Amino acid sequence: MANIRDLDPSASPLDYYGSELRRLREAAHLKQAALGEIVFCTASLIGQVETARKVPTRDFSERLDAALGTDGHFSRLVGLVLRSVLPTWFQPFAEMEAQAEHISTFQCQLIYGLLQTEAYARAVLGVENPGKLDAAVAARMDRQRILARENPPVLWVVLDEAALHREIGGREVMSNQLAHLLSLQRQQWLEVQVLPFNAGQHAGMMGSFTMLRFDDDPDLHYSESYDSGHMTANPQVIKERSVGYARLQAEALSPRASAELIARVMEERYGKHPEPAGRAVA
Numbered sequence: 001m002a003n004i005r006d007l008d009p010s011a012s013p014l015d016y017y018g019s020e021l022r023r024l025r026e027a028a029h030l031k032q033a034a035l036g037e038i039v040f041c042t043a044s045l046i047g048q049v050e051t052a053r054k055v056p057t058r059d060f061s062e063r064l065d066a067a068l069g070t071d072g073h074f075s076r077l078v079g080l081v082l083r084s085v086l087p088t089w090f091q092p093f094a095e096m097e098a099q100a101e102h103i104s105t106f107q108c109q110l111i112y113g114l115l116q117t118e119a120y121a122r123a124v125l126g127v128e129n130p131g132k133l134d135a136a137v138a139a140r141m142d143r144q145r146i147l148a149r150e151n152p153p154v155l156w157v158v159l160d161e162a163a164l165h166r167e168i169g170g171r172e173v174m175s176n177q178l179a180h181l182l183s184l185q186r187q188q189w190l191e192v193q194v195l196p197f198n199a200g201q202h203a204g205m206m207g208s209f210t211m212l213r214f215d216d217d218p219d220l221h222y223s224e225s226y227d228s229g230h231m232t233a234n235p236q237v238i239k240e241r242s243v244g245y246a247r248l249q250a251e252a253l254s255p256r257a258s259a260e261l262i263a264r265v266m267e268e269r270y271g272k273h274p275e276p277a278g279r280a281v282a
Contacts (some may be wrong), residue, residue, distance in 0.1 A: 006050060013080040018052040020077065025050075039063040039202050053083055055135035058142060080143075085132070085139040089228045093210075096220055096231065100153050102213035106204045106248055107196075108160045110168070111177060113145050115157065116186065116194075120177045124164035124168030147190070155190045159246045159258075160204070161197050164265045178262050182274055183231050185259055193252035194261050202251055203244035209244060211238075 009019040026048070032050075033043035039060065046174050048054035056064075061074035061268060066073075071188055086094055097103065097114075105112050110124060118141055125136040146152060161252050184190050195202060212220040218233040232238075263274040 007050075012052070012057060013084045014052045015078070017056060017074070017077050017081050018050045020073070021046070021064065022050040024070060024073075027070055030192040035067060038067040055138060057138050058082070058145075065097035069269060074155055082135075082139040082142040085135045087227075090224075091229055093222050093229050094143060096212055097143070097210075097223075098221075098226045099214065100212040102154045102156075103214050104156045104213075105208070106158045106160075106245065107163055107208045108204060109166060109208070110163055111159065111181070113180060114141055114158050116140065116144075116157065117173070117177050117180050120234060121167055123173055133210050147187070152189050156193075156249075157191070158193045158195055158204070158245070158275055160195050161261070164194065164262060165269060171270045175266055178266040178270065179274060181262055181271070182259055182266075185255070191255050192262075193249060194258040195248060195252040196261065203247040209241060209245075211241060217280065223277045230281055 007015045007019045007022075009016045009095060015226050025032070028035075031043070032037075033045040036043045038065065039046075042061070045054060049060075054080055058078050061078040064070065064074045065072055083091060083094060103114075109220050110116075111120060113121070115123070121140045122133065124135050125140065126133050129136045147155065164178065166224065168177070181192055184192060189245060195204070207221040207223060209221065210268070212222065214220075218235075219238045219242075220233050221233055221237050222231045224230065252258065267273050
């Protein structure tokens with residue numbers, strides 16, 4: 001007989017998800033193998049999720065809801081599970097990011113998490129999280145769902161040119177990542193600017209930071225170090241960083257010129273000619 005691990009549903013969102021999957025599967029009189037056939041996975045995977053040894057994906061959760069007739073139950077739960085996978089110190093920011101109406105960020109080394117391809121995210125997260133890589137990548141990809149909402153936040157990203165040249169994951173991963181940035185030109189509420197090397201000293205030399213704005217709540221400033229994040233609504237900090245961000249935007253290339261630079265780096269450094277792309281007009 002299989003060794004069934006007892007779960008405490010209150011221990012974590014992942015444990016609760018696993019216990020719910022087992023409960024509802026058994027209520028449907030389905031063995032793990034039978035459910036696996038329906039949702040196109042192995043019985044082993046079903047068992048790993050039920051015992052909280054595997055983090056479920058959103059696609060897996062949607063297939064469970066369809067198979068078990070659970071009216072979006074697992075699709076709702078998986079958001080909590082994936083949020084819990086994020087580092088504890090990062091979770092408060094992720095919650096605020098998901099509620100923001102306007103996001104302004106300066107990134108000095110990497111592409112902003114909301115704009116990363118899955119392969120790029122896997123390369124970045126694999127440096128520190130090789131043992132939990134699938135879960136970390138799934139959590140990062142899930143953060144990006146806010147950009148696909150009916151009313152997404154306004155997102156303005158200023159990237160240091162170094163982020164385009166830093167070869168993350170190899171040439172193919174980088175060329176696809178830059179192609180993804182170019183494709184975002186079509187998004188009405190999203191702009192990407194590049195701060196070129198020849199800008200010299202600038203207002204972001206202390207490191208990456210993000211500003212969040214809300215309809216009815218105070219603005220927030222967020223920055224992070226190696227293993228901690230700092231979020232504040234201090235009016236003086238907000239004022240200073242808002243001015244600093246405005247200066248970065250002024251010194252950066254225009255969105256059109258930024259796209260031209262991204263395309264040039266993509267072709268010259270990574271050997272891939274970008275597909276023609278243009279912003280849709282009404």
